[in-house]
Amino acid sequence: MDQAHIRPSFTNAILEGSAILFVGAGLSFLSKNKNGTTLPNGELLKQLHTETGTKKVFPLEKISSFYVKKFGSARLYEYLLNALTVHSMSKELVDFYKLPWRRIYTTNYDNAIEFARHSSRGKLGIASTIASKFSDAETAFKNAYARENSKSRPNTIRIDNYYARFQLEHAAWIDGADQAFRLFKSGFNLLLKQIFKDDNRHYPFKAGRALAGLAAKHYDHWSTTEQQSFAGGCSTLLKKAQEWTTKNKSSHEDVSAMIREINLIMKRIGGK
Template identity: 40%
Template sequence: MALLEVIRSDKVQDDIRRLLTPLTFDRKALLVFVSAFIVSSLGFRFEINDWQTFFKIDSIRRIIRNYSEQFANFMSVSGDDLSPRSGLLSSHILKNFADDSDIVHCLYTLYAAAAEAEDYDSYLADLRVELMRYGAIEPMLSEANKHPMIMSYYNQIRSVRDTVNNSDYWLQVGIASTSYDDLDGAQIAFDNAYSRERKKKEPRLRRIDNYYSRFEMKKAVAEIDSDKAFKLFYDANVRLTKQIFEDNNRHYPFKTSRQFVGVAARHFDKWDDDQKNQFLDMMRDVRQRAIRYRETKGDTSPDVGFLIKETAALLARLRAEGSA
């Protein structure tokens, strides 16, 4: 935290801006810097020859000489290795000093290079997987136009090799679309994810199920027809609660408590008594599962605690309204 405070100080901000400005007039140098910050924030390191290959540059060392002050401050050049000095600084620079369009361009370039080489280089195969993950790329972009930039990136990489037929690609598009309430786009993406995954000899649907269920709960909140909303929410909740106690389910579904609140606010008064009682039973059940999960797993996750607290408050409120 102390380092982050130093980085955010006005003096350091001014120094970073002064040092980075000359790079904006040299496209290749800028792309090398931005890409180095990207892979550093993802936890990867590459040699000088790799950077020359990624961007088809004749000599990275010439760039190092031309921008010696910038490299001395931000990069560690040791033998054939070239990497940013600080992962924290990398993330900060991407967020505050790099242009979103340049970040997307570099993400695409790195993804294309990794996809082309993944069959014979496992390190680049790992990089390609990370560069596809919504959770990995989302923090790099500014808040101003994050959603269109993310979708622009996913649209660009779709044509790289066989990405269009990769079920995880469509899953990540579905997650991104759901995050920004593009429910129509999310539906298309999840349909494509299921379609691609089911074509495999041994399809693994659980991870898609998890995120699709969260999407369905969000869709239930937005649904105008309260009967359709109930069906959507019921199916999603059944699918999610089955996964709560699975040790290998690191994407456990306790974030759903927020959707209970949203669905109740939008539809509860419009449901018949049977639907209301089923909804209350679902809430009681998932709350008890969360309490049992916390006790058996020793889990102190904010999501688990939030679900327990919010469902208790919602149950109390709905019971009070029902007896009024």
């Protein structure tokens, strides 16, 4: 693709909600903390060295530990809170974050993304995925179900929703296509269990948004039967989301986002 087509392609991908944004520390210079200063980047490391009086340069982890030993964790927490909490941001950056990104990934410690989305009244789901914790999560869900089902009138709707989201996110994370499909079927069935209830709210559709990552990683590795099952499931969720919007005579960000993402999925897989 020549350069004349690159920019329009990027623009279209962003506007249709299929682009993923990776944010590094470089964007911090467009934000200021409550002291009116630009959020620190390399300056944070220098400041910690200055305050501790160390002449030798240490990595952030070591100088932070030394700072805590010398001044206490409360002082470090207060310093970081003041330095990294955004209180103002350039309009250009707010507008940039307001674009309909499909996902935003960052390792930054500041709250710039949350600040921008909040100021524009946009909602933001924050997720932290640690692969080694999946088995612990399975145990936690089993315990949650056991506690709820021990009650005289158990209600597992909320647990079902969280577990469905967990299974779909887990399926998108693992490498095995067969296991990923089993997790998809389990999570999908939990979503249907909630969506077909007359009193359902938008929560199941929020869980359904995990399907895009799952399809991107595993769809091409599934059998024809599995692909058809996945496409059929997406079609069902899309139909129910559209019915939900019509019934409530309004839209919700989670429902609208899922409709947009499933349309993109169906476009990519040819609506099979």
